[in-house]
Amino acid sequence: MKEGDMVEIIVQKFGGTSVGSVERIKRMAQHVIREKQKGKEVAVVVSAMGDTTDHLTKLAREITAHPPKREMDLLLSTGEQITIALLTLSIQEAGFKAVSLTGRQAGIRTDGVHGKARIKGINPSRVREELRRGSIPVVAGFQGITDTGEITTLGRGGSDTTATVLAAALGAERCDIYTDVDGIYTTDPRVVPAATRIPHLTYREVLCLADSGAAVIHPRAVFHSKKSRIPFRILPGLIKGEGTLVDDNIHIADRGHAVGVAFKDEVVSISMEDAAYGLESLLKESLEVIHVKPDLQWKGQDLTLTVDASDRSDVEHLLRDLGQEYSKKMEQAKVTIVKSLGSDILRFGVRSTLDDSGIDVFSIQEDPEKVTALIGSEDIYRAADVLHTFAGLDASGAKRVVR
Secondary structure, three states, X not given: OOOOXXXXXXXXXXXXXXXXXXXXXXXXHHHHHHHHHOOOEEEEEEOOOOOHHHHHHHHXXXXXXXXXXXXXXXXXXXXXXXXXXXXXXXXXXXXXXXXEEOOXXXXXXXXXXXXXXXXXXXXOHHHHHHHHOOOEEEEEOOEEEOOOOOEEEOOOXXXXXXXXXXXXXXXXXXXXXXXXXXXXXXXXXXXXXXXOXXXXXXXXXXXXXXXXXXXXXXXXXXXXXXXXXXXXXXXEOOOOOOOEEEOOOOOOOOOOOEEEEEEEEEXXXXXXXXXXXXXXXXXXXXXXXXXXXXXXXXXXXXXXXXXXXHHHHHHHHHHHHOOOOOOOEEEEEEEXXXXXXXXXXXXXXXXXXXXXXXXXXXXXXXXXXXXXEEEOHHHHHHHHHHHHHHOOOOOOOOOOOOO
């Protein structure tokens, strides 16, 4: 690249089964090379291969049931380093210049919350320098480093966040996220066969879907894209497909009542009887410090806190530190209809639909963006199915599955 030349930058992210083997990594290298051959500058972010993270976690738990989070971050960060080296070798073998970079080498700075750190900032000077030299930087996602030199990881789906933050720092044209699916659907098509791919969504819509449990992209990744206004696409890595484009250049007047149905099949509700005044704000502030996002509901003088099951031990530890007694703990599930702007879908309609299907509803919440029901885990797939139909999202002519 000559000094002064303005070349569009594309950030590509590869994860899931798309980097599950050496052969697949070679195929992903061809995606990178094709974009480079179009005259673009390409920066790449990758996840660990296949089930590497699960395998490394299992190894640690063969030694101790409760491995310290700092040591787990050091261990798990090695997964992405394997992938960046193999993808870089694949690109080089095809005759193109490439260099692998860890999160630290790529300038990714995080806070110190091990296991689910948040990116504080990024110094893209090394990545920019590699691009200037005509090289393709291949960056390890999911990881960063604190101001004191500690290695951290960003939690499940953190490589998506790395990609969108890097795209913002580079002023990229867009960010392409290659994954196991061919875009974002109205719900999980493995659960509801009548689900359909959505070609174009707004940042708000995708953020709400991701926050509510849609696993196709991490909520923090969407947050950073929305903030930077850099569009991203969810694309299939292993098959041909058009995927889903996410930006705000879309007319949504004809969207219908709902965008989609999302669900979380593993949440935990913890009840505190006769809760003291001010406890709600104290819990919100304390949980924000450790990056736990709770739902809090009052029923009389009792306060119920609902979090993802993966955050359960952190929450119980915090409650003990606060000297707060808690009673029943229930493993439950959440199903959410994400509404279109101005939609008149009401919680009464959601409740009656679930009631008519014989699904017990423990609680229900509504805000301008969504309606969420707390139900039993055993009913989650059936609930997603019937609410998908209720919201008018079923594909035309699709056959319903009786569960």
